[in-house]
Amino acid sequence: MSESIARPAAAFQGLRIWWTMLKISLEERLVYRGDFALGTLMRFLPIVTQVFLWTAVFAATSKSDIGGYSRNDIVAYYLLTMVTRAFSSMPGLSTGIARSVRDGSVKKFLVQPVDYLSFLLAARVAHKLVYYAVAVLPFASVFFFCRSYFPPVPDATTIAAFLTSLVLSFLLGFFMEATLGMLGFWFMEVSSIVFGYMLVQYLLSGHMFPIDLLAGVPTGIAGVSLADVVHWLPFEYTAYFSSAVWLGKVQGAQLVWALAIEATWVVVMAVACRIAWRRGTRRYSAFGG
Amino acid sequence: MIFPYTLLMHNSDPSVAAAVSDPVICVEGLAKEYRVFDKPEGLAASVRALFHRTSRVVEAVKGVNLTVGRGEFVALLGPNGAGKTTLLKLLSGIVTPSRGTARVLGHVPWERADDFRRRFALVMGQRNQLWWDLPAAESFRLHQEIYRLEPARFERTRDELVDMLGVRRLILQPVRELSLGERMKLELVAALLHEPEVLFLDEPTIGLDVVAQHTIHDFLRGVQSRRQMTVVLTTHYMKDVAALCERVVVITRGDILYDGSLAEIVDRFTTHKIVTLELDEVPDKATIERFGFPCECRGPQVIMRIDRNRIAEVLPEILGSAGIRDVSVEDVPLEEIVAELFRSDAREAAASAGAAS
Numbered sequence: 005m006s007e008s009i010a011r012p013a014a015a016f017q018g019l020r021i022w023w024t025m026l027k028i029s030l031e032e033r034l035v036y037r038g039d040f041a042l043g044t045l046m047r048f049l050p051i052v053t054q055v056f057l058w059t060a061v062f063a064a065t066s067k068s069d070i071g072g073y074s075r076n077d078i079v080a081y082y083l084l085t086m087v088t089r090a091f092s093s094m095p096g097l098s099t100g101i102a103r104s105v106r107d108g109s110v111k112k113f114l115v116q117p118v119d120y121l122s123f124l125l126a127a128r129v130a131h132k133l134v135y136y137a138v139a140v141l142p143f144a145s146v147f148f149f150c151r152s153y154f155p156p157v158p159d160a161t162t163i164a165a166f167l168t169s170l171v172l173s174f175l176l177g178f179f180m181e182a183t184l185g186m187l188g189f190w191f192m193e194v195s196s197i198v199f200g201y202m203l204v205q206y207l208l209s210g211h212m213f214p215i216d217l218l219a220g221v222p223t224g225i226a227g228v229s230l231a232d233v234v235h236w237l238p239f240e241y242t243a244y245f246s247s248a249v250w251l252g253k254v255q256g257a258q259l260v261w262a263l264a265i266e267a268t269w270v271v272v273m274a275v276a277c278r279i280a281w282r283r284g285t286r287r288y289s290a291f292g293g
Numbered sequence: 294m295i296f297p298y299t300l301l302m303h304n305s306d307p308s309v310a311a312a313v314s315d316p317v318i319c320v321e322g323l324a325k326e327y328r329v330f331d332k333p334e335g336l337a338a339s340v341r342a343l344f345h346r347t348s349r350v351v352e353a354v355k356g357v358n359l360t361v362g363r364g365e366f367v368a369l370l371g372p373n374g375a376g377k378t379t380l381l382k383l384l385s386g387i388v389t390p391s392r393g394t395a396r397v398l399g400h401v402p403w404e405r406a407d408d409f410r411r412r413f414a415l416v417m418g419q420r421n422q423l424w425w426d427l428p429a430a431e432s433f434r435l436h437q438e439i440y441r442l443e444p445a446r447f448e449r450t451r452d453e454l455v456d457m458l459g460v461r462r463l464i465l466q467p468v469r470e471l472s473l474g475e476r477m478k479l480e481l482v483a484a485l486l487h488e489p490e491v492l493f494l495d496e497p498t499i500g501l502d503v504v505a506q507h508t509i510h511d512f513l514r515g516v517q518s519r520r521q522m523t524v525v526l527t528t529h530y531m532k533d534v535a536a537l538c539e540r541v542v543v544i545t546r547g548d549i550l551y552d553g554s555l556a557e558i559v560d561r562f563t564t565h566k567i568v569t570l571e572l573d574e575v576p577d578k579a580t581i582e583r584f585g586f587p588c589e590c591r592g593p594q595v596i597m598r599i600d601r602n603r604i605a606e607v608l609p610e611i612l613g614s615a616g617i618r619d620v621s622v623e624d625v626p627l628e629e630i631v632a633e634l635f636r637s638d639a640r641e642a643a644a645s646a647g648a649a650s
Contacts, residue, residue: 021438021439024435024437024438025433025435025438028427028432028434028435029426031427031431032424032426032427035426035427035467079477108418109421111387111417112421114386114387114405115385115386115387115410115414115415116410116422116439117407117410117411117440117441118439148490153472157301286389289386289387289388289389289403290388290389291327
């Protein structure tokens, strides 16, 4: 019976399921559009304090730039970081996965012929699309008012690299947080782990300050600065990297190299996430569901 | 052993398994053990538990053998914690067993092959498959894609199921606004859209009012007979069993205590019938004693338990006495029989534990 109702072209089917999941998640997110609109505005508030802080720092020093950043660069950097974070941050993803394990709603994905990770990804894309639709206006107006802080619009190659890095940062953020959420299969409560991750993420992603400022910090290994180490870690690709690309801080071979590192981290985290899901569900079903 | 009939109809006899035609569920020696950690009381003990945790093994299901044929409607009965839900979880592949084998529709459930998952459904609890914030119609659409259903066939099935339950106007309303009974009905629709060959239901009528229970009974009976679907359900309501299941499997402490027809449970495990007399007036003590059976009086109503073998001989005599307006002869209620079954097993367990120590 199932053969007669199954249609061929499995790949096409996969896309169709994905599209339906996306549509339904979109509708679900739209239920909470008010919450989104408010959340977007709130996001800009911390930036104001950052701008005041850096204005004070520049006023106190006679130098016109700090770590290669002028006062204008710093403001532009923070604003651009907001854009990257809008792609890479995944509010509620890891805690949501952990909750579904704790309250048992993850069972649905063991019983139905549908993949939980694909489902989460579709839901997250929908989440982001709704967010952008709501956030585009406040974002555009802030960037318009602050346009004097920005250097001239970069060339097409840089813009292409910038956009690529944004898409990769979305995937990286997704797989990192999803893997974190899978820890819920092993620990009853992941919120403290998530908190620890957020702290490291906040420091090393460039969310707090540009990673270039770490260039002068020694690690103890001759010729290797803290910034060199951070460039090899995944964190900066969720905030610092895209902004640095737009501002022309990373160029040429260095840019290609950095994009390759970012893409590699996406693959590594996607595989890690898949392994965590496999092991986690095996443990879950051994433990008792 | 207090109740020798626990051996009767026990399906460890291979001839019983062979008797089932076209088996869709075959379970042999299926067992599931959990390791549970004891959480000691008090702060000092809690601190000690950080370094040394004491654990013990709990056997939720102990070597169950069960064969269910296509189109059977089976009820799993048992007290709380007997292992019914664990058995359903094993059969639907959520849980991997500690020992034993199982085949459902030819598949090993816990391998979770997509081909298997497209052919069965599990309804467990209330917030299961439907999206909380969206109308059920959207969740149905998603199921259409997940199970790869032909649009025309999907719509026909959906409309048919929705009309059978009388919930057509509810499918466009966000699920969170619906009542418990309405949600349960829509959960059932969602579970049946892909026309599963096997359906597992975990307490489908829990917390529902009588009308909703009836609707669900009629619905399940209708769908099951039309599609020749195999249904296994757990329940605590004997009304479900009486309305739906020809076959009853009683599970206690992870083991099958009885496997047979519902009629046989009544037949084998009751020694008495209940005779209710409606008298003209409230009887005095002497009148009651004259009947010669233990009686319970509720005003002019007298309720007696009479040995089944003697009923034919005794009844005319009773009816001959004056002042009887009405009489009814009934079986002991199913609830009572099953409760006695559960209790007898608990007593037996206590007795064997006492003998062992």
